[in-house]
Amino acid sequence: MEKKSILFGVCGIGRGHVYESLPFIEEYLFRGYKLGILAFGDSFEYFQSEFKSDGDFKVFQVNVPWVHTDFTGIDFKTTAEEPINRDVGYFTLNFNALHSAKTFLGIPDIVITNYEPVSAIMAYSMDLPLITLDQQSKYLLTHFPEILTYSPKADFCRLNLFFPKANLRIVNSFFQFADDEDEMKRQKIISFGPIIRNRIVNLKSKNIEEDSHLILVYLSSFNHYPFTSIEMVSILKELPNYSFVIVTANYEGYFSALKKVKAQNIKVQKIGHQSFYEILAKCYAIISTAGHTFMSELMYLEKPALVIPNDRYEQHFNAHIIDKYGFGKSVDNISFNRLQSFLEKIPKYKSNIRNNPDEVLFQKNANEDIINSIDNIMFERNT
Template sequence: MNILVGISGFGHGHSLRQKVIIDELIKRGHTIVISAYKSSYTFFSENYPEFKIVYVHVPFIPCDKNGINWDLTEEKIDEKDYFRLFVNTCQEIHKAVENIDLVISDYEPICAWYAYSIGAPLFTIEQQSKFLSFETEDVGNFGYQEEASRLRFFFPAAQFRLAASFFELKKKENTYDVKLVGPIICDDVLKLKRECDCSKAKLVLVYFSPFISLNDYLSLVNIILSIHDTKIVVFSKEYINLLPNSVEQYRFNRALFLKYMELSSCVISTAGHQLISELILIEKPMLLYPISTFEQQYNAMIVKKHGLGEIANNMDSENINNFLSNLEFYHNNIVLYKNQTNYINRVNDIVWFLEERMGL
C-alpha cells in the first residue's frame, strides 16, 4: 500500500508514536509518505532522510471548555494563504506518490483534508480522540470540549479512530466509534531497565518544555533551587541562565535523555501523554507541571489520583521535599497500576488491524 502519514508538530509524543507504527509498516513492505511540521518535520527529516516528507501549514485554532473560541481564532490568525498552501501540499504529495491507498493522521489535519479530497480511507491514531467518545470530568477551568471541538473541526469523518491511553475510561453512548488501546511506545524505551532505587532521591531528571509559560518557567526554576543534596540534570531547548552551576544542563537529545531517564530516581516534566506513558512503563515517580490544555491537565489529574506522582502547580519547598522523601510510595503505586492496566505494546495488532480493514 501507498500510505500517507501525517504527524502533529506540537511536542515529541506524536512523532515517537508514529515512528513505531511507520517502522512496522515498512517491515511489511508498504510505501510511506509523511506530512509534518515544526518538531515532527525535523524529527522525520533527521531519522528518515530517504522518505518524501512534505511540510504542511496548520492554522492555529484556539479552544476553551466551551469549544472553539472564534473571536480568539480571528485575533490569532496570521497572513498565510492556507488554501493556497493546502493546494501546494496536495501537489507535492501527488508528485511523490500518484495513488495514496490509506491516510493515517496523528492529529495532523492537512493529510485528513487530502484524504477527503481523493476519497482515500482515513485512520486517526493519536491520544486525543478518547475525548470524543469517553466520559471525562472537567479539571478546573478546562473541559473536554477544548479537545472534542477541535477534533470535530479537523477530522469530521474517519473510517477508524484509535486513541492511545495510559488510563481507562467509560464509553459514552451514541457517539463516535473510537477504539481505546494502551500506550504505543518506542523500542528505545522498551529496552530500558525498570529497576528503581527509591529509598533516596539520588538523581532528579527535569525537562523544560518549550511550550511552558514564563510563570511556569520561573516556578520550575524555584522548584529546582529548593532541591538540595541531590544530583539534578536538566534538558531543554535552550540553556537556562537562572540555574546554578551545580545543575547539569543539556540541550535536548533523545539518546542522552533516555540514559538519564533510566538512571533517575524521578522525573519533573510537563504532562504529555507519551512521556507519562514511558515513565509508568519504567516505573519512575513524576512531578508534573501541566501546560494550559485540557489534555495535559487531565493527564496530571489521573497521575495524582492514582498516586503515581504529584502536580507541581503552586508547590513550595516543603511539598517538593515531601515528594522526594516518598518516592518509594509512588513507585509502588506505579508498579501496581501498571500490573492492573494493559501496558502491552500493541503495534503489531494495530498494523494487522489496519491491513485487515484494507482487505490485505
C-alpha cells in the same frame, strides 16, 4: 506487485505525536511500503533530521493554525487574532504539500493521521480510508469530567473541526477509561493501551540500575511555564542531596540562569542530546508537563512524575490520573515545599505504579494490536 503506499500526518506540537507515530512508520518502512509524511513544527524538524528521504520515504511541510477554545467550543475571535496564525500562507503551503505528496505516492492505499488535519483533506477529497491514531479521540465520548476550568469540549470541538469523519478512530491510553459500547461504535472508536516506541521498550529491557538521587527535569517546547528559569534553578539548588538534569528547548535561558545561581547539583542539556535516554533510564523520577505520550512512557518505565500540566484539558486529565492514583503529584507551579514533598514520597509512588492496585494502568504496550487493526482496514480496501 505494486507497493502499498500510506500518507501519514503527524502533529508537530512537541514530540509526543512523533513518538506515538514512530512504531508504525518504522514498521511500514520495514515492510517496504512507500510513506509520505505531512508534518510541521517539531515533527517536520524531527523527520527531516532523523530520516533519510529516498524512493520510499519523503516528508512534506504543512502548517496548521493554532485553534483556541472556550467552554462553548471553538473561540473563533481569539483564533483569528492569534499572532502565529497571521500571514503564514496556509492555503498555498498546504495544497502544494498535498500535490507533492500525491505526486510522490500516487493514490495512497490509506491515510493515517496523528492529530494532523491537512492529511485528512486528501482522504476526504479522494474518498480514501482515513484512520485517526491519537489519544485525544477518547474525548469524543461524553463522560469525561471538567477539571478545574478545563472542559473536554475543547478537544471534542477540535476533533470535529479537524476530522469530522473517519473510517476508524484508534485511541491509545496509558490509563483505563469507561467504555460506552454504543457510543464507541457510533463514533467508530476502538481503544487500546499505550503506544510505546521501540527505543523505550529496549531501554526497559536493559534493566539499568537507577540512581535514587538523580531527577530528570524535562521542559518541552510549545509550553508557557508558570516559572522562570531563575526560579526553577534556584529551587533545585536548595536540594543539594539530589542531582538534577534539566533537558529543555530553552537551553540558553537555563544555561544563563545556572551561571547566575551557581548551583553545583544541576546540569542543563538541549532536547535531543545523545545522553537523554541514559539519563531517563537512570533517573529516580521526573519533573515535567503532563503530555500523554511522555506519561505513557514514564508509567511503562515505572518512573513517578511531578507534573505541571499546561493549559490543555488533556494534560489536566492526565495529571488528574497521575495524582488521584498516587503515580506522582500534580501541581500548578513548582515550589521548594512541593518538590521536597514529592521527593520524599517517590518510593510510595513507585510502588503504586509497579503494583497498580486499582488496575488503572495498562500493563503492556499496544503497538502490535494497533498495527493489526490498521492492516484490517487496508485489507478491506484491497479486496
